[in-house]
Amino acid sequence: MTVDTVVTFFALLAVACLVFVACTVVLGIVAKVRGGLPDSLLFLRDGFTEIALPGAFAVALGSTLGSLYLSGVAKFPACILCWGQRACMYPLVGVLLYAWLAKKVSLWMWVFPVVGIGISTYHYTLERFPNSLVCPSNGVDCSVTLVWKFHFLSIPGMAWAGFATILALMGIAAAGQRRAANTVPADDVPQELTK
C-alpha cells in the first residue's frame, strides 16, 4: 500500500464529500424556496436525517485517521495551520459520537467545524497565493503543497471537504430535530406558500 494509493483514496473521498455537500446545499435551497422538498425526494431527506449523526461521526473519524496517516506513515510535516485544523477535527470524533448517542445537535458543537473550515479556507488560499497571506510559522512552511490531486485538492482542501460534509450532515440532523419538535410536519406546506 503506497502513500500515493492512500492519498488518492482520501482525495476521491473528498470529491465524493464535495458532491454531497453541493447536492445538500442545492436541495436545502430548493426546500427553502418551495417550502419543502418534492415528495419524490422525501425518502432522501428522511434517510439522510436518520444517518446524519453517525455519518458525521464517520467523516470526522475518517478525516482524523487520514491526518494521522499523513503525519505518521507518510511523514508529511504539519504546519501551524495544519495543527489548527487538527485541533478542530480530532475533538469532533468525540463530540459527534456524543451527538449520535444523545441523538441531538447542540449549539456549542458547531464551533469545531465552523472554526475548522475557516482555517482550511485560509490555508488553501495561502497555498494558492503564498505571497499575499501570512503563515504563522513553526518552522514548517504553510505554503508548501505536499499533495495536489485532480488539479485542485491539497491537504487543507481535503480538510475543507471534511468540515463542509460534517457541517452539511449536522445541518441535516438539526433540521430533522426541528421537524420532530414541530407538531405540524414541515412537509405539510402552509397555505400561504402554495399558490
Place this chain on the structure above:
Amino acid sequence: MNDKRTGANPYGDISKNVAARQESPGKKIAVIVVAAVVVLALVAVLATQCGKDSTPAAKNTGAAQAQNATQQTAAVAVTGEPLPQYPDNAGLVADPATDPATGKTPPTLKGETFDAKPITIAPGGKAKVVLFVAHWCPHCQVEVPEIQKWIDEGNLPADVEIYGVATATTESRPNYPASAWIASERFTPQVLLDDEQGTAASAYGLTGFPYFVMMDKDGKVVHRASGEVPIDQFASLVESLSSTKK
C-alpha cells in the same frame, strides 16, 4: 408492516409512502455509501498501482538501479575545486554573466548507485546536466516527472548527458526511500547517491532543491539553476549545451 387491505384505500399512496419511510431509508443509504467507499478504494488502488512498477525498468537506467536498491546513501569521493555556492539572489536560473561558477570546472564525483555499482560524474567528454534532487522536496517531485516526460519524448540531444544526484536523503522525511520514488518515476538518467553529510551537494555549491549544474563538453559550467524550473526553460538551457542545434 404494510397492510394489504390498504390497497383499496383512496389514501393508499400515502400509506405506501409512510410504510416506505418506516422501512428505514437510512439503512439503504448507509449501505450505498459504504459500497461507494469500497468502490473508491478499489479505484484508488487501480489508478495508482496499474502500469507502475509492474515491469522492470530498462537496463542501465536510474530506475533500474533504484528497483534493485540496496542502499539510499553512499560515500562520495570529491576531487577538484568545489564550485562557489549558488548565489542567494540569483533566482530560478542564474545569469551566467554574474554567476561566479560560470566557466569553472566542477569537481569530479566518484560514488555509487542505488544498486551499489560505481559511478563517476566527471567534467569533460560530453556536455552534462547534473540534477540534484531530494526525495522529500515537493518541487523535485514535480520537476522529476516533467524532465522524464521530456526525455521520453526524445528531446534530449545525443551529445548531452543527464545525471541525477539523490541528496539530502533522510529516513524521517516524506516520500522515503528515494529509490522507490526514482523507480516509480521511471527516471532514466543514472543516479549517484550523496552521503549523509551532503558532500556531493556542497562540492557543487547547492543551496536549494532541485539544483541544476550544466557544463559544456570541455567541462566548464555554462548554466546553473535552482528551484522548480519550467520545462520549456529547462529544455532551452539543455539545447544551448548541444552543438547539434535543432
